[in-house]
Amino acid sequence: MDTASAPPLAAPLDIAFDYTRSLGPVLGRFMTGLRDRRVLGARTADGRVHVPPLEYDPATHAPVTELVPVPPTGTVTSWTWTDQPLDGQPLDRPFGWALIRLDGADTALLHAVDAGTRESMRTGMRVRIRWAAERSGHIRDIACFEPDPGPPRASGSATGGDPATASDLDTSGDPDTSNGAGTSGDLSTSGELVTGITTPIRLSYTHTTSAEESRYLHALSEGRLLGQRCPACRKVYVPPRVCPADGVPTEEEVPVHDHGTVTTFCVVNVPFAGQRLDPPYVVAQVLLDGADIPIPHLILGAAGEVRMGMRVAAVWRDPATWSTTPENIAHFRPTGEPDAPYESYQEHL
């Protein structure tokens, strides 16, 4: 294949991480409520009830302390329709997104409505919460909303209790006022206060290389190391990159030897998620012969002896396994040559 004219290499890049967040007094009680199938709104000084709750009063800027229960029923104030749900959304079949003002609340909550068809959605439609079977104190404790066959009711009241929903909403207890301990004595909220949430984040990307990086990776698949020389400062970069000193792309291709010198190193003693080797092991910066910038790699077979100036050579994997990846080099090993003099690499530290 003519790799010079081939399109740049691209590869999937999937990342995942769990965000853990502490909640504080307002959101902590709100999430605790959801776990116990109760919705709490924040009452601000002007008497308005905010669901989801605010932590600070936008008019007085005082911390919000008063939380009041509201029923699990409400009215759609705006909506849209999703034919093809995305990964992570509340439902895996077509559904409506909606802003929903719960009865007794003055603001709207964003959530999904399991309405079946787009034709069932409308502004003003009545909906009610469908609780998740397993609840931990998280917004996802509300699995979604569903159309509510009950009669319309007046909104704007923050009194909470609703006979029609008494079976799944206990508002008979103390309406949980000011100090975070107001839920004690209420059977439905007898558990621990929820103080944090964990939200898993998974994102998928396609990572695209530059034309120069692509040529470097294609050379690797043939067992060659390819550098590129900056036209301004004449330094050779492996892998190639826009010269960070001159801001110009490298142009001239320069073959680079797979032997080099350790410029600096560290011994990894600490285990971490995703680690491929058992610690301790050595990660070093290796200045390949003919290059002006070191690459990071593993040094194996010299436990306790790795030092600055040590001469090393690449240990390639079985050529049958080579592809367009730096992983074709398994690690570096000491060559046994005399150490390189400090002056030979002092400009490359």
Added chain:
Amino acid sequence: MNPAVAIIGFAQAPCRPSAGTTSGVETLVPLFHQALSAARLDRREVDFWCSGSSDYLAGRAFSFVSAIDAIGAYPPICESHVEMDAAWAFYEAYVKILAGEAETALVYGFGKSSAGLLRRVLALQLDPYVAAPLWPDSVSVAALQARLAIDAGLVTEEAMAEVAARSQADASTNPYAQVSGQLTVDDLVATPYVADPLRAHDCAPVSDGAAALVLAAGERARRHREQPAWISGVAHRVDPQGLGERDLTTVPSATAAAEAVSLPADLDVAELHAPFTHQELLLRTALGLGDRVRINPSGGALCGNPMFSAGLARIGAAAEQVMSGQARRAAGHATSGPALQQNLICLLEARS
């Protein structure tokens, strides 16, 4: 009156559905060259560099650091970054010059919007406790706003289609635009919804791209550019984060920013950063723009919306109108966040 600061150079990369590397470095190199050439400035004469981009587009931490390779940061430079549209980096550079800490600045925004599923990635800019964990995509969030505006009688699907038709017609003379064409409102409203009440033409395309803009103070600006675009005011304001906390049919932060810069009614041109058709209509009302004001002669973000540079490009396009002598007074607007939550206005004028 503030000490004078002006825009003296602007460059943008063509908006394309998929272009360039994830790092953006290769796109930025020629862009810096073009912007600096327009300003007749050498890169070593730039006192301050400021960028806008996001790790969430690149899928890796500190992605903006690798982009600095494109500057050639030797000897060491003075540099900053915002995780917002580069219009906000422009604001930082403007303030830096006003404060006397720099005489010249280059501002740039970049990002490969197409590297991930953009409308899903953008869910992560929402409230992390009660909204983002549901993964509401950015198009659906905009659709909720559009329906509120329709239900309130402020916009119609036909008026939204008119915005799309005008924008795409204007974009046909803009070589940097991603989409353009001659469309009729009747044809547009006959197309299916992508997120009811939004149709494809109501939504900006997913664009890869970048933009760079050069600023200079007073005498320095006059020395480098025959007709600089003088900045007579920049302001930005923010509305509450909760989507159900604010009236989504109004844009109080845009109105407040316009008042802060004393935005006149007799502008020649306004470049508005409205990634959805209904948002242009809401912004025109919020900014008090009369019918005489030419809106988005570039085609606007609806015809090319590279994340983190589309807002800066609106300021750049407005500045080009002034620098080329086509407009005496022009405004550039940028938005950030969901449903027009954050808004920035830059008022530009020619001075004889």
